[in-house]
Amino acid sequence: MGLRSFVKIIRQQDPAVRSGAEALLYQGLWAIFHHRIAHRLYRMRLVLLARVVSQHSRWLTGIEIHPGAKIGRDIFIDHGAGVVIGETCEIGDSVTIYQGVTLGGTGKDRGKRHPTIGSNVIIGAGAKLLGPIKVGDNSKIGAGTVVLKDVLPGSTIVGEAGRDTKFEASMRMEIENLKKRIEALEERLGSSAG
Numbered sequence: 536m537g538l539r540s541f542v543k544i545i546r547q548q549d550p551a552v553r554s555g556a557e558a559l560l561y562q563g564l565w566a567i568f569h570h571r572i573a574h575r576l577y578r579m580r581l582v583l584l585a586r587v588v589s590q591h592s593r594w595l596t597g598i599e600i601h602p603g604a605k606i607g608r609d610i611f612i613d614h615g616a617g618v619v620i621g622e623t624c625e626i627g628d629s630v631t632i633y634q635g636v637t638l639g640g641t642g643k644d645r646g647k648r649h650p651t652i653g654s655n656v657i658i659g660a661g662a663k664l665l666g667p668i669k670v671g672d673n674s675k676i677g678a679g680t681v682v683l684k685d686v687l688p689g690s691t692i693v694g695e696a697g698r699d700t701k702f703e704a705s706m707r708m709e710i711e712n713l714k715k716r717i718e719a720l721e722e723r724l725g726s727s728a729g
Contacts, residue, residue, distance in 0.1 A: 540609075541568060548611045548631065562596035563612030563632075569595075573602035604638075607654065614660070623647045627654030627672065635661040641683075653688065 545558040552558050569592035576585035585602035593599045597616040600606070604620045607628035612618055614634040620626070623646070624638045636658050640648040643666075650664045653671050659678035664670065671688030680692055691700045 538564075538568065544609050544611055549613060561613075561615075562598060563615040563618075566592055566596040566598035566600060566612060566615060566618070567606065567610055570600045570602070570604070570606060573600075574604070574606070577602035604649075621649035623667070624649035625651045627652055627656065629655050631657045633658065633660040633662075633678070637663045637665070639663070639665050641666045650682075 541564045542555045542558040545561050545564055546552050546555065549561075552561075558564065569588055573585045573588040573592070576582075576588060582602075589600065589602045598612060598618045600618075600620040601622040601624070603622035604624040604626070606620075606626045607630065609629045610626060611631045612633075613631065615632070617635040618632055619637045619639055621639045623640075626638075630652055638650050638652065638658075647667045649667065651667070651669045652658070652664075653669070653674065655673045656670055656676070657674075658664070658676045659680065661679045662676045662682070663680070664676065664682045666683060668682060668685050670676065670682070670686040671690065673689045674686050675691045676682060676686070677691070677693035679695065681695055682692055686692055687699070689701070693700055
């Protein structure tokens with residue numbers, strides 16, 4: 536994926552960008568561009584050189600992406616300062632990541648120790664996704680959310696404890712349905728007793 540593709544993604548994702556030249560100022564663009572080089576070197580087992588490219592990119596952009604991380608197409612890192620992406624992290628296509636996001640480990644796992652992010656996922660500013668968890672396609676992670684468990688596809692996760700709002704909504708609906716059934720049963724019992 537060339538520089539033009541990165542610029543195109545930025546222009547599509549951010550309405551504040553008025554030109555291709557302005558898109559070249561985005562640190563997310565340069566972080567991904569450098570990561571592609573570092574990852575290629577990493578896969579060639581030129582680990583030290585890959586780390587040099589990665590560290591240079593971190594110094595230049597404020598975004599830290601381990602060269603071992605696998606990142607799909609059309610990723611958009613917006614206002615990327617403080618983003619950290621760990622070595623065994625895997626990110627699908629068309630993912631948007633905002634500033635301060637950590638895709639890291641818990642320090643307890645061996646082997647696969649970082650998140651796997653599906654495609655078409657949005658991760659809000661300051662979110663922390665930790666451990667070898669999976670985030671399903673088309674999910675949204677709210678700003679400041681801490682996620683330590685798998686996320687089902689199409690979920691919206693918010694809050695410090697990382698609550699699934701769709702699950703909560705379906706549970707509320709189920710409770711309302713149960714209340715209505717209880718009221719109907721009470722009415723039937725009341726009319727048959729009289």
